[in-house]
Amino acid sequence: xxxxxxxxxxxxxxxxxxxxxxxxxxxxxxxxxxxxxxxxxxxxxxxxxxxxxxxxxxxxxxxxxxxxxxxxxxxxxxxxxxxxxxxxxxxxxxxxxxxxxxxxxxxxxxxxxxxxxxxxxxxxxxxxxxxxxxxxxxxxxxxxxxxxxxxxxxxxxxxxxxxxxxxxxxxxxxxxxxxxxxxxxxxxxxxxxxxxxxxxxxxxxxxxxxxxxxxxxxxxxxxxxxxxxxxxxxxxxxxxxxxxxxxxxxxxxxxxxxxxxxxxxxxxxxxxxxxxxxxxxxxxxxxxxxxxxxxxxxxxxxx
Amino acid sequence: xxxxxxxxxxxxxxxxxxxxxxxxxxxxxxxxxxxxxxxxxxxxxxxxxxxxxxxxxxxxxxxxxxxxxxxxxxxxxxxxxxxxxxxxxxxxxxxxxxxxxxxxxxxxxxxxxxxxxxxxxxxxxxxxxxxxxxxxxxxxxxxxxxxxxxxxxxxxxxxxxxxxxxxxxxxxxxxxxxxxxxxxxxxxxxxxxxxxxxxxxxxxxxxxxxxxxxxxxxxxxxxxxxxxxxxxxxxxxxxxxxxxxxxxxxxxxxxxxxxxxxxxxxxxxxxxxxxxxxxxxxxxxxxxxxxxxxxxxxxxxxxxxxxxxxxxxxxxxxxxxxxxxxxxxxxxxxxxxxxxxxxxxxxxxxxxxxxxxxxxxxxxxxxxxxxxxxxxxxxxxxxxxxxxxxxxxxxxxxxxxxxxxxxxxxxxxxxxxxxx
Numbered sequence: 056x057x058x059x060x061x062x063x064x065x066x067x068x069x070x071x072x073x074x075x076x077x078x079x080x081x082x083x084x085x086x087x088x089x090x091x092x093x094x095x096x097x098x099x100x101x102x103x104x105x106x107x108x109x110x111x112x113x114x115x116x117x118x119x120x121x122x123x124x125x126x127x128x129x130x131x132x133x134x135x136x137x138x139x140x141x142x143x144x145x146x147x148x149x150x151x152x153x154x155x156x157x158x159x160x161x162x163x164x165x166x167x168x169x170x171x172x173x174x175x176x177x178x179x180x181x182x183x184x185x186x187x188x189x190x191x192x193x194x195x196x197x198x199x200x201x202x203x204x205x206x207x208x209x210x211x212x213x214x215x216x217x218x219x220x221x222x223x224x225x226x227x228x229x230x231x232x233x234x235x236x237x238x239x240x241x242x243x244x245x246x247x248x249x250x251x252x253x254x255x256x257x258x259x260x261x262x263x264x265x266x267x268x269x270x271x272x273x274x275x276x277x278x279x280x281x282x283x284x285x286x287x288x289x290x291x292x293x294x295x296x297x298x299x300x301x302x303x304x305x306x307x308x309x310x311x312x313x314x315x316x317x318x319x320x321x322x323x324x325x326x327x328x329x330x331x332x333x334x335x336x337x338x339x340x341x342x343x344x345x346x347x348x349x350x351x352x353x354x355x356x357x358x
Numbered sequence: 359x360x361x362x363x364x365x366x367x368x369x370x371x372x373x374x375x376x377x378x379x380x381x382x383x384x385x386x387x388x389x390x391x392x393x394x395x396x397x398x399x400x401x402x403x404x405x406x407x408x409x410x411x412x413x414x415x416x417x418x419x420x421x422x423x424x425x426x427x428x429x430x431x432x433x434x435x436x437x438x439x440x441x442x443x444x445x446x447x448x449x450x451x452x453x454x455x456x457x458x459x460x461x462x463x464x465x466x467x468x469x470x471x472x473x474x475x476x477x478x479x480x481x482x483x484x485x486x487x488x489x490x491x492x493x494x495x496x497x498x499x500x501x502x503x504x505x506x507x508x509x510x511x512x513x514x515x516x517x518x519x520x521x522x523x524x525x526x527x528x529x530x531x532x533x534x535x536x537x538x539x540x541x542x543x544x545x546x547x548x549x550x551x552x553x554x555x556x557x558x559x560x561x562x563x564x565x566x567x568x569x570x571x572x573x574x575x576x577x578x579x580x581x582x583x584x585x586x587x588x589x590x591x592x593x594x595x596x597x598x599x600x601x602x603x604x605x606x607x608x609x610x611x612x613x614x615x616x617x618x619x620x621x622x623x624x625x626x627x628x629x630x631x632x633x634x635x636x637x638x639x640x641x642x643x644x645x646x647x648x649x650x651x652x653x654x655x656x657x658x659x660x661x662x663x664x665x666x667x668x669x670x671x672x673x674x675x676x677x678x679x680x681x682x683x684x685x686x687x688x689x690x691x692x693x694x695x696x697x698x699x700x701x702x703x704x705x706x707x708x709x710x711x712x713x714x715x716x717x718x719x720x721x722x723x724x725x726x727x728x729x730x731x732x733x734x735x736x737x738x739x740x741x742x743x744x745x746x747x748x749x750x751x752x753x754x755x756x757x758x759x760x761x762x763x764x765x766x767x768x769x770x771x772x773x774x775x776x777x778x
Binding site: 104107109110126132133134135136137139140141142143144145149154156158159198201202211 | 364365583587588589
């Protein structure tokens with residue numbers, strides 16, 4: 056039995072007639088990397104804001120470490136919002152000191168830790184500069200440092216990978232995994248399935264404010280069975296989607312993922328394909344998170 | 359509490375450390391001093407040059423008399439006016455006048471005066487000069503010629519007057535303000551300028567810091583820093599920290615200005631013998647000024663908070679500042695009426711409306727302090743208005759900082775206030 060660190064119990068939030076979050080429940084195991092996935096407007100940011108007590112749910116309960124949320128708990132939480140920025144006129148070192156102090160560190164301690172991080176990220180020479188003098192990439196790094204200065208027990212990241220260059224993206228992933236190894240629980244929202252697939256142990260799919268499915272990523276995938284095919288053929292392959300037994304085709308460049316329709320027979324399909332082109336690759340596999348996501352969302356909308 | 363302190367400290371230092379803040383402290387007293395002392399200073403020091411004036415006397419009798427009474431001297435003891443008589447030739451008058459005009463233009467002469475034949479029956483003398491802005495010369499000429507005309511008319515009636523000056527001696531009323539501590543010599547201009555400048559300090563401080571507050575709220579909104587901040591502290595702590603921190607900076611600036619003004623102003627007051635300024639800048643006025651400044655600051659900050667919370671850009675803030683400026687400027691516009699009757703019924707009523715209280719009360723106190731119950735009432739009304747407005751602003755701020763895009767309508771604002 057895994058220890059649950061963050062527990063959300065049927066929370067609801069409406070803005071006027073619009074139900075942003077509708078009876079959402081989820082359990083985040085301690086020390087895990089947990090992804091909240093969903094299309095734009097699914098209610099991810101609203102959920103995160105309720106987690107942080109920035110807005111109050113209309114109904115439902117949220118517990119962190121077995122206790123209801125309190126202002127004191129904020130000191131154990133680090134939060135990186137989706138859109139980012141730092142104070143234009145404030146010196147970077149002062150900024151690090153300010154955010155660290157708000158999280159309960161002394162100004163001195165915060166600045167010292169901030170300097171260490173800046174050294175690690177190659178930003179040491181920028182500590183005395185004002186925010187507006189930094190490039191966008193540097194600003195993002197500094198903001199991320201602000202989020203983790205106090206080594207939070209719970210790190211909440213809203214769309215952390217949007218707008219990052221590959222180097223920053225790797226840096227972020229490394230840091231997330233480092234914090235996890237130190238015992239932090241990490242929760243992030245994203246609609247980028249590939250990054251979620253590589254990082255998350257647990258996922259929760261939400262759509263229109265409701266949970267579609269959740270659980271350990273490997274189990275979720277297993278639940279969908281080996282109902283996908285990775286196929287690579289020579290020459291034109293546009294006919295694939297019109298073959299009997301094929302539900303949909305996704306092009307990944309070097310190969311195509313074929314989702315089998317209910318009752319679709321892989322052996323029959325192989326015969327059909329080999330009759331038309333030379334086959335380089337034909338492999339049964341678990342569906343990608345991307346496809347699981349699309350199917351789950353469609354199913355939840357009754358399509 | 360710790361968060362409140364951290365935010366307050368950051369906002370205070372962020373303001374105080376700027377160059378503009380330090381410059382402002384020096385600039386304030388400098389401008390104020392320039393306005394208050396410069397006229398007195400200049401009047402004392404300015405060198406009046408000797409004025410050469412030609413006179414064409416068509417009346418025939420006035421020139422000699424005028425020459426004998428226009429004996430004002432310059433500080434160095436020389437005569438201020440050198441008069442020279444030009445003969446009056448009726449047939450060649452135009453020609454003569456043209457010559458004089460030429461001499462004036464060539465700066466051989468400073469001016470020429472044409473005295474008409476009927477000057478004693480009301481025809482006006484004409485004064486020609488390159489500059490006609492010399493009001494002192496104008497008033498001296500008018501006074502002396504008038505005296506001479508009055509003497510001549512009296513003589514025509516058979517009344518001979520030895521010394522007209524002593525006969526027509528006028529008096530001036532000296533103003534002495536009655537205060538708790540007795541009477542103090544003062545002048546209307548000093549009181550008026552003092553109240554005006556105190557009000558200007560109040561006005562610029564509140565407006566300047568208010569706009570700064572609104573802009574900084576918008577900045578935190580636009581950069582989404584506010585979301586990080588609210589994951590660390592409550593919106594109320596953030597707002598209070600901001601308001602108190604900036605308020606501390608504002609108070610520091612004003613006290614700094616007073617200190618500088620005192621250090622540099624006191625010697626000037628002694629040198630220029632403007633002792634009555636001391637009577638105007640009395641402790642009662644100054645203490646009340648600081649209190650009204652603080653209360654006015656907090657009251658207007660609530661409005662600027664709402665303004666920032668519902669705006670998405672500096673431009674949006676700017677477009678809504680004008681009505682606030684008008685609210686603060688109204689008392690300055692009616693300043694003259696306040697000066698005439700500081701305790702008129704309608705002024706009393708206006709000065710109890712919280713948004714007008716600080717400026718109007720500072721004006722009233724500098725002319726004629728209102729009764730203690732009235733002062734107490736104004737403080738109480740200000741205090742409770744700040745609580746009520748502060749509550750409203752905090753509610754709107756809490757929601758507004760997370761809302762982007764369109765500015766809310768009034769019904770939407772009302773809904774924000776009701777959010778849990």
